[in-house]
Every structure is written in C-alpha cells, then in structure tokens.
Amino acid sequence: MKHEQHISKAPLLDVFRYNWREILLCTLARSGETASFYIFTSFVLTYAVQAVKMDLSAVYIGLAFSSLVGLALMPLFALISDHVGRKLWFTLGTILMAAFAFPYFLLMQTKNPLLQLLALIFSFGVCVSWLYGPEAALISERFSTRLRYSGASLGYQLASITAGGPAPIVATYLLANSKSLGGGFAAAAPPYTLIALYIILISTISLVAVQFLKEYTGKPVATDGAYDIQHEAQSSR
Numbered sequence: 001m002k003h004e005q006h007i008s009k010a011p012l013l014d015v016f017r018y019n020w021r022e023i024l025l026c027t028l029a030r031s032g033e034t035a036s037f038y039i040f041t042s043f044v045l046t047y048a049v050q051a052v053k054m055d056l057s058a059v060y061i062g063l064a065f066s067s068l069v070g071l072a073l074m075p076l077f078a079l080i081s082d083h084v085g086r087k088l089w090f091t092l093g094t095i096l097m098a099a100f101a102f103p104y105f106l107l108m109q110t111k112n113p114l115l116q117l118l119a120l121i122f123s124f125g126v127c128v129s130w131l132y133g134p135e136a137a138l139i140s141e142r143f144s145t146r147l148r149y150s151g152a153s154l155g156y157q158l159a160s161i162t163a164g165g166p167a168p169i170v171a172t173y174l175l176a177n178s179k180s181l182g183g184g185f186a187a188a189a190p191p192y193t194l195i196a197l198y199i200i201l202i203s204t205i206s207l208v209a210v211q212f213l214k215e216y217t218g219k220p221v222a223t224d225g226a227y228d229i230q231h232e233a234q235s236s237r
Helices: 011-051 056-084 086-109 113-132 135-140 148-164 167-176 178-187 193-211 226-235
Strands: none
Touching: 011 056, 011 086, 011 113, 011 135, 011 148, 011 167, 011 193, 056 086, 056 113, 056 135, 086 113, 086 135, 086 193, 135 148, 167 178, 167 193, 178 193
C-alpha cells in the first residue's frame, strides 16, 4: 500500500464517508455483548450484595472463575466461528444471551451458592465469550486494509460508548424504579424483570444488526469498494 501510495491521508473522514454503514452495523451488533458484559461484571456487584444479599467476596470469586472460563472459551469460540461462519455463530450467541437473561436472575435469587456461582460463570464465561470471541474478525473484515484500523476501532469503541458504558447506569435505574416504571405489571413482577427485558432488547438489536453484515468467513475480506471506483474515475480525468 505504501509502494502504491494507496494510504489514506484522512482515514477518519474517509471511513465515515465510505464505510458509515459498516460502522453503524458493527456498533449495533456489538451492543448486546458489551451492555451485557458490564451488567454481568459491574452492575452485579451492586445487585448481588444489595438485592440478593450475597457476600461480596463470593461475587469476586465467581467473577474470577468466570474470567478463567472466558479465557479458555473465547479463543475456542473464535476458532469454531472460523469453521461454521462468524455471522451464524454470532447470531446464535445473541439468542443465547437473550434466552439466559431471566435464568441468570432466577439463579441469583435462589440463595444457593452453587447456583449463584453457575450464574456468574455462565453469564460472562459462556454468553459474553460466545459473542466476544469472533468479534475481532467479524468487525475488522468489514473494512479494507486502507481503512481497517480506523473502521474497526470506531465500530468497536462506539458500542462501548452507546451501549456498554450506560448499561450499569440503566440497570441500576431500572432496579431502583421497577415499581413505578412497570405500572400494574410491576406489582407482581420481580424487581429484576425490567433489567432482564433490557438484556433481551439489546440482544435483539444485535441479532437484527448482524443479519445485515456480509459473511466473509472463508472469503476475501472487504476491498476499498466505493473509494476505488471514485479514485479510478478521478485518475482517468
């Protein structure tokens, strides 16, 4: 690329100009993973101690074990996605995340240390790892070499701003105001209901977004596309 003088002089502007759709879809696709990650690893410290009355040290132990499980499963899930297709694997992961939303809180409410440990380990170690494992390739292959670093960074980090960062705040607000926000439904529903529905909603957003991403598994990754067409037209003038 350097030899052919094909390096972008303004990569940030170019990637928004030619790949805004990919940036938007990657941001939405990653939202379910990053929001759930912060709920399962940050908000849980408040929820487990205040709402479930767990010992804080037990929560830390559960999160430590879940990290070990994630350390093993993330590369494994990434490898599996190389064979079955990243889009399919990610789609299944969003469904799993949504399906585990209510069981997660039900297990935490049991007061049984083993079941609570299972909830902590499965939430991050399995559900988040399922989505996080293939994300590096899933996001980066959307963008050509010329703009890949800028495009992948934006697609990844914007989700942290729009979905990941606010997630613990949203979850805390929903827990504190579950009765008033839920109306008549909230009288019989457990306090965690709205948080579980929030996880399902944002996982559904990821599920829909990833369907609009092209599958590159086993195929050449994205080229410069619109940039090349315009660049060749300008060069021929």
